[in-house]
Amino acid sequence: MNSKIACFPVSAIRSFAILSVMLIATVTRADQPNIVFIFADDQCFETIGGLNNAAVETPNLDKLVRRGTTFTHAYNMGSWSGAVCVASRTMLNSGRFVWNANAIYDKSEKERSEGRWWSEYMKAAGYRTYMTGKWHCKANANKAFDVARDIRAGMPGDTEAGYQRPAADGSDPWSPSDPKFGGYWKGGTHWSEVVANHSQDYFSQAASRDEPFFMYLAFNAPHDPRQSPQEYVDKYPVDSIQTPENFLPVYPYAEQIGCGPKLRDERLAPFPRTPHQVNVHRQEYYAIITHMDVMIGRILDAIEKSGKADNTWIFFTADHGLAVGQHGLIGKQNLYDHSVRVPMVVVGPGVDAGKQIETPVYLQDIMPTTLELANVAKPEHVEFHSLLPMLDGEPSPYQRMYGAYLNKQRSIRTETHKLIAYPEAGVLRLYDIAADPREMKDLADNPKSKPLLQEMFAQLQDLQREMNDDLDLTALKPAN
Structure with a gap:
């Protein structure tokens, strides 16, 4: 346990959360962390320098x-859409597994307005809620949060010059x-910097307020077009990039x-x-990740300056991964790790x-984890699970991990094997x-x-x- 930040063991936090549901009238804001x-x-997953990739x-x-604590095997279930971001984020904010999230996707604003949405539960629990960056949900972000700025509906704008590149002869427009x-x-300002700018302002606001805060700080990075200042690109000369072992x-x-x-x-x-070609794309991928990391550093500094770091939980994850040349693929619309x-x-x-916890979880488990921290009883429709038991040493509730993409791919992953089906x-x-x-x-063909x-x-x-x-x-x- 970290002696610098430890106040109570996670088991004690969970026990209190359960008790507080029974004795809700006694709950005060002081019991709720930011x-x-x-x-x-x-x-x-393998793009954190100090964890699993020294090249970044x-x-x-x-x-x-x-x-x-790092969950080394956190997964997204997949998607009903080529825009995998949409499915991942709808699952996260609704708490529903992939096909049940698909069923409510077009009604997301109705779900939000009736309170069945992550930020709405936090607001109802007394939190002041803030959001900036990528949203990609059909619910209205301006209504979902008390404060929302520069809401990005989807990916940054692209240009045709950014496709089918670089050419075989090495030329690149x-x-x-x-x-x-x-x-x-x-x-005029790189979108990752915009997220950091707003985040710093949010923490300045929150520092002078009494109620707990919930901040949803969503970078578009490192989604394509993978753009960053030249100084970051220069950190990764193409001839220094290692081609993935599973390149095809x-x-x-x-x-x-x-x-x-x-x-x-x-x-x-x-x-x-x-x-x-793959190494050029990986160069730009690593560069935008490093640029984003600098912005995350600004956010972490702002948390410390707010004076509220000792009672603040931080969750970092991504909506899904990316191939960037592995298995002959560039995107994320596949079921490889x-x-x-x-x-x-x-x-x-x-x-x-x-x-490090190696047993598997879904990234969307963060949503019910925060509800438990906020003393919110888990809603019946929320299918993902709180991470607090696992942080306290209990096993994962998932024995087998599910994956899906459209009606074209399905997978199951156990502790030792993965089966992928292509109908x-x-x-x-x-x-x-x-x-x-x-x-x-x-x-599969081995007798x-x-x-x-x-x-x-x-x-x-x-x-x-x-x-x-x-x-x-x-x-x-x-x-x-």
């Missing part, structure tokens, strides 16, 4: 990792640092799984990919410092993720794997029923 939620977009400079995220291409530079020029089932040349994300680089697994760090009073390709792929974490060796293949397929169908997933995978069922 909550800061810092949200990245498209950030793969992230000193401020490294600081969070040292101060708090686009620059990540030139403001003439708009995107993050629209408005083309993914063999790209078309059948919805990741062919027509998908916007995949058009960012030419088909087939080359190591140089690089695209569904995200960084997730929790810092707060009583949270162990420098600890339109008529293909199952099986990986021993304990021995093969890069998911490079498909075991020795047949019993495991059959078992995991049956478990996947069971998960589908639990998730209200009506996609019929019967044609893929392994023969006896």
Whole structure:
């Protein structure tokens, strides 16, 4: 336990939260910690320098990792949309699993107005709520938060010059640092800097107020167009970038799984990919992450200056990961770990410092965790689980992790293996993720794997029923 920030063990916090639901009249604002939620977009789990990738400079995220507990296997369930951000964020704010979130997606504003929305629960619990940055939900952010500025409906604007690049001959019409291409530079100030600017102002406001605060600080970074000042790009010379071990020029089932040349994300680089092209995209990816990290540092400094750091919980995660050249893919519309697994760090009073929890969770578990901290009884429709029991040493409530993309991909992940199903390709792929974490060796056609293949397929169908997933995978069922 971190002696610098520890006040009570997490078990004590949970016990109090349960008791407070029974004795709600006794709850005062002093019992409720401040909550800061810092949200990245498209950030793969293996992009934190001090945790798992020394090639990326992230000193401020490294600081969070040292101060708090990292969930090393945090996942997004997938998406009903090519814009995976939409599904992830609707799940997060509604608390519902993917297909149940899809069912209410078009009614999100009604859900919010009737109180079934993350920020509405926080407001009802007495929190002053703040938001800035990427939203990508159908609920009205201006109404969802007490204070909301520069709400970004989706990704920054793009230009055709930013696609199918660089060319095979090395030529490139686009620059990540030139403001003439708009995107993050629209408005005159880089959007990551805008998030930091508003965040600092929010903490200045909150410092003089008595009620607890909930801040939803959502970066667009490192989503494409991956733009940052030239000094950050220069930190990552292309010839110093390591091509991913699981690089492929083309993914063999790209078309059948919805990741062919027509998908916007995949058009960012030419088909087939080359190591140089992938390394250029990874250069820009690392640069915008490092730039965002500097802005996160400003946010952390503002928390300290507010005078309220000792009673503040910080949650950092991303809405999903990104391939950036792994498996021949550029985007996130796939079920490999690089695209569904995200960084997730929790810092707060009583949270162990420098600890890593490897058992699996979903990133959306942050939502019910904050409700428990705020002494809000878990609503019946919220399907994700509080992380507080796991922070106190209890096992994950999830024994098998589910994944889905449109009606084109399904997956199930256990502690040791992952099964991916491609119904339109008529293909199952099986990986021993304990021995093969890069998911490079498909075991599905190995006769020795047949019993495991059959078992995991049956478990996947069971998960589908639990998730209200009506996609019929019967044609893929392994023969006896």
